[in-house]
Amino acid sequence: MNEFEVAREAVESVPKGLFVSGSWRDAEAGGAFAVEDPATGKALCSVADATPADGMAALEAAVAAQDSWAATAPRERGEVLRRAHELLLARREEFAALMTAEMGKPITESLGEVAYAAEFFRWFAEEAVRIGGDYAVAPDGGSRFLVMRRPVGPSLLVTPWNFPMAMGTRKIGPAVAAGCTMVLKPAEQTPLSALALADVLREAGLPDGVLNVVPTSTPGPLVEPLLRDGRIRKLSFTGSTAVGRLLLGQCAGQVLRVSLELGGNAPFIVFADADLDAAVEGAMLAKMRNIGEACTAANRFYAEAPIAEEFTRRLAERMGGLTIGPGLDPGTQVGPLIDEAGRQKVAALVDDAVSRGATVRTGGSAAAGPGYFYPPTVLSGVPADARMRHEEIFGPVAPVTVFDTEDQALAWANDTEYGLVAYVYTRDLDRALRVSEALQTGMVGLNRGVVSNPAAPFGGVKHSGLGREGGKVGIEEFLETKYIAMN
Structure with a gap:
């Protein structure tokens, strides 16, 4: 069968x-x-x-x-x-x-x-x-x-x-x-x-x-x-x-x-010294697992200025190349969202970000029915007042913002009522530990795009x-x- x-x-x-x-x-x-x-x-x-x-x-x-x-x-x-x-x-x-x-x-x-x-x-x-x-x-x-x-x-x-x-x-x-x-x-x-x-x-x-x-x-x-x-x-x-x-x-x-x-409102921070291939692969896991409908999904991407454009380009290329279709089709990589309300919320968040100056790098508009499909979407230049910087997206959308310093990245990452998980990519051990300790979250994925494991304590802080x-x-x-x- x-x-x-x-x-x-x-x-x-x-x-x-x-x-x-x-x-x-x-x-x-x-x-x-x-x-x-x-x-x-x-x-x-x-x-x-x-x-x-x-x-x-x-x-x-x-x-x-x-x-x-x-x-x-x-x-x-x-x-x-x-x-x-x-x-x-x-x-x-x-x-x-x-x-x-x-x-x-x-x-x-x-x-x-x-x-x-x-x-x-x-x-x-x-x-x-x-x-x-x-x-x-x-x-x-x-x-x-x-x-x-x-x-x-x-x-x-x-x-x-x-x-x-x-x-x-x-x-x-x-x-x-x-x-x-x-x-x-x-x-x-x-x-x-x-x-x-x-x-x-x-x-x-x-x-x-x-x-x-x-x-x-x-x-x-x-x-x-x-x-x-x-x-x-x-x-x-x-x-x-x-x-x-x-x-x-x-x-x-x-x-x-x-x-x-x-x-959750998980930040995904990519420093300039990161292994970029690993960071893009981790971003795909952290964003696209479960079509982005996960409390652990990366919700905000922060890329350090020297590698931001290359990271965004690669991420858009990967996400734009995914196959959309019914989940029961073995060739499908992106299934539908759970219902029309979920799809409308994702579309509204994308439209809000674009109206405030964000650039669509791939995707950006709801797919035709039947079913509740929304294409994988990457946005660059997402401003601080965009709703998706503060609200849980729960869909296949990756907003990328450029940062200049470690302190700036941490301030943005912690600027939320949520505190479930954060993701950090860097090859600097001192920075890895310093940033992981400073992040106000219950879990950190350090050079890793998936944190869930039955043998590990899962949960968050704040709201x-x-x-x-x-x-x-x-x-x-x-x-x-x-x-x-x-x-």
């Missing part, structure tokens, strides 16, 4: 209901909403549309399962994740086609995401048996300290559409390993990947009620009552900064544990979020520390 046939079968075979207490069921009101193919603008299928009552039923299931799941042996929890890791890889082609069908990214990238998603299950399978504690004698010798780690409890996981499978496993993995039950609310644009994950975990032996999945077309009315209920003890959210701020406020009343992975996902600290977000004082 070709990729289009694999995707059609995958869409047909994935469950379309709500997953509550280990069973597939219709929404209480019997409603459903359409899942759209962004390459055509047409509906792929419909899935059950959860109501607030369905959300509460999912919470009831999670609460009922919490004590028994927390008491499950760590090795057993890890084995569930290990089996899920193997099942994901065994069905890699099917799940990749499913993801591309509902999200639009090229099939080669979807194949990579399935492998990346599976790796979170493997990583946290190993972390499940490494949850530590402590025993110590008090400094005065009069008592003993016993410190243990316990699961935080039922958790609400809210995932985005741009990495629909990997963002699911990045949250589910540590929650399962820590002994937490979950209610997962996937993005309404891409619920199929989350429903497929639920089916995989069911097959892997995850007990009923530990994971509950409630797709909905109206997330606000479903999520808010869960956060205000008091039995949810943890929120893990990946999405926009605006929504993150709103959810953080809703969590305050019950003083919930919160992890937020929010927006880019709270907490970290992945790495050794990822499981700690789902654990509480309990101290027992003993004579």
